[in-house]
Amino acid sequence: MSERLNLKPNIANADDFYAELLAAHEGLSKEDSDALNARLLLILANHIGDRDILAAALKAAKI
Amino acid sequence: MTKIFETPLYPYTRQADQNAAQPVRRKVVIIGAGPVGLAAAIDLAQQGIEAIIVDENDKVSFGSRAICFAKRPLEILDRLGCGEPMVDKGVVWNLGKVFFDERQVYEFNLLPEEGHRRPAFINLQQYYFEEYLVNRARELQQQGAPIEIRGGNKLIKIDDKGDHVDLTIDTPEGPYQLEADWVIACDGASSPTRQMMGLDFVGRIFEDNFLIADVIMDAPFPTERWFWFDPPFNKGQSALLHKQPDGVWRIDLQLGWDINKEEEKKPENVIPRLKAMLGDDVNFELEWVSIYTFQCRRMENFRHGRVLFAGDSAHQVSPFGARGANSGLQDTDNLCWKLKLVMDGKAPESLLDSYDDERVYGADENILNSSRSTDFITPKSDMSRLLRDAVLDLSEHYEFARPLVNSGRLSVPCTYDQSELNSEDKLDGPTRSRPGSPCADAPLGEGFLLDQLGDQFTLLTINADAPNELDVDGIKIKRLALSSADDTSNAIKERYLGNAQQAVYLIRPDQHVAARHDTFDQTYFTNALRRAIGKSV
The missing domain is CATH 3.50.50.60 (FAD/NAD(P)-binding domain)
Structure with missing residues (x-):
């Protein structure tokens, strides 16, 4: 796993972020919620860009 | 008895x-x-x-x-x-443990800051x-x-x-x-x-019921706060165990919405639930049982x-x-x-x-804080539960997910940032003691700062000159004069001076900061007192 993948707390006001994430899903069907998650994931991956980091993140998610 | x-x-x-x-x-x-x-x-x-x-x-x-x-x-x-x-x-407790399903996912220490009386x-x-x-x-x-x-x-x-x-x-x-x-x-x-x-x-009604039981037992549980998400003894729900004085333990079990409250409160229904949680070999006595919903x-x-x-x-x-x-x-x-x-x-x-x-x-x-905790503990949609469970799974392996786990954001006093009683901040001091904030305690000689503040308006001076007594519109303001020589623990510097060499604080009777300045400016503090008692300045 790339040592450059940050697995330490990195989001300021984490509770605000989590509330915003839940709010984005509010009222959506299961299908629409899944699609939103997929789009969000791709947007974040693109922002990161770095292939090593993305590979390490994929590995980290498979716990 | x-x-x-x-x-x-x-x-x-x-x-x-x-x-x-x-x-x-x-x-x-x-x-x-x-x-x-x-x-x-x-x-x-x-x-x-x-x-x-x-x-x-x-x-x-x-x-x-x-x-x-x-x-x-x-x-x-x-x-x-x-x-x-x-x-x-x-x-007194400092350590909290969080469990998910059958395993402990992490523990946290409240790590209270040094130099507070309480x-x-x-x-x-x-x-x-x-x-x-x-x-x-x-x-x-x-x-x-x-x-x-x-x-x-x-x-x-x-x-x-x-x-x-x-x-x-x-x-x-x-x-x-x-x-x-x-x-x-x-x-x-x-x-x-x-x-x-x-x-x-x-406001908002949360559709849930909690069984709350005070149990007297001699058990080797440590003095910690234990919180379970989805434990085997209460599937799909949560549970909390907390120690009180006199060997009394407080147990909260989430029951869900669609239950018969009177039935659930009966000892013959409560005791098996508690046995499942505590184990068969623990002897306990029920002191008090209640069921609550909340809003x-x-x-x-x-x-x-x-x-x-x-x-x-x-x-x-x-x-x-x-x-x-x-x-x-x-x-x-x-x-x-x-x-x-x-x-x-x-x-x-x-x-x-x-x-x-x-x-x-x-x-x-x-x-806001308690609603968010409730939403985490009792997810109200499938996606909310999916994300919650992902956070818990990740928290076992990665530190980043732990701040997202929300089993209650423990009560801290609020800072009245928007209050009209505050005066403009005139000190390059620590953010934590800006106007509107509650005064942080600090060691002072044999005692502590907050005991010196009492319940009157106080002018706290640190390395700064000011009159020993002020009277503004019939209100007496007593001075508490400190210097860095009194600050052996460095807590006053850290909590009240920051980058400043000296400071003057006007502190309200409820020990919130009304105003602060790097020197005693008579006009500034006279106006600050008037503002702090609701007069227009």
Whole structure:
């Protein structure tokens, strides 16, 4: 796993972020919620860009 | 054994007011002898203001109820002269463990900052909390302070007349009339006062039930807060285990919405649940069982003319984070000094509107935090549960996910950033002590800073010159002069000076910062005091 993948707390006001994430899903069907998650994931991956980091993140998610 | 909550502490006795031909006028009448009403009465009586508490019962709270008391309320109790017995009796805890399914996912230490007189939290049954407040009220009474607790006195009619309030109070011997200059309603979430006045109480109902049990056992569980998400003994739900004094353990089990409350409360149904949790070989005795549902809501305004609402009567939160009784004590802390200045004719009546502004702001902060905890503990949609479970799974492996785990954001005092009582910040000092913030404690000689602040306006000077006594519009401001030589622990520098070499703080009677400057500027501080008591500058 790339040592450059940050697995330490990195989001300021984490509770605000989590509330915003839940709010984005509010009222959506299961299908629409899944699609939103997929789009969000791709947007974040693109922002990161770095292939090593993305590979390490994929590995980290498979716990 | 007769338990403290079964013994009448303030039984009904006939008062002279009941024999009077005309209704007697009292200064402040407080409705409800719970933690908030008692604290309000003590605060006022200590400052020489007559405070009469009326309560339809005559005993302290039944069962443990509120059990977590945070540092700031303990500091307020120190000011009220009864912090010591609470902390002596209470259980101090720092370590929390979080479990998910069958495994512990992580543990956290509250890591309280050094150099505070009081711990981050104590666990103490509400009945002890109330008993110690009643003891303090009795002590003040013996010293001649104008405080009374009238048990068996039930408010049945209230009418704000503009210059006073008319009250009708029922007793075992029939009703009597009373007049009050001011009324503080501390009669709980279902506040009869609020209902009689036809006032709103709006918010969100959470569709869930919690079984809450006080269990006496000799068990090797450590003094820690244990929280379970989806444990094997309560599938799909949550559970909490917390230690209280006297070998009493508090257990909260989430039951879900669609249950039969009366059935669930029966010992034959409760005991198997507890056995599943504690193990078959643990001997325990049930002291108290209750089922609660909760809501997050507040009144639109906490001040209605001469009637002021404080504690649960004004705002209700979910129990996660211990923000109920703790915020109620911050209400009376905020209110009592303002009420005294208004009653003494030293501040305009509009100062009381700042109680409304500041504590509505505090209530909103508490409601937001406790609603978020509730949403995490009881996810209300499939996606919300999926994300919650992902956070818990990740938290076992990666540190980043732990701040997202929300089993209650524990009560901390709020900073009144937007308050009109604040003056412009004129010090390059630490953010934590900006105007509006509660003063952080710090070691001082053999004692602590907050004990030196007391309940009057204080001018705190650090390495700075200022007059030893100030009088602005009839209000005396005493000076507390410190220098870096007093600051052996460096806490004063860290908490009050920051980058500055010297500082002058104007501190309110509730120990919140009203203004600060790097030198004593007479005009700045005169205006700051006027602003802090609601005068226009």
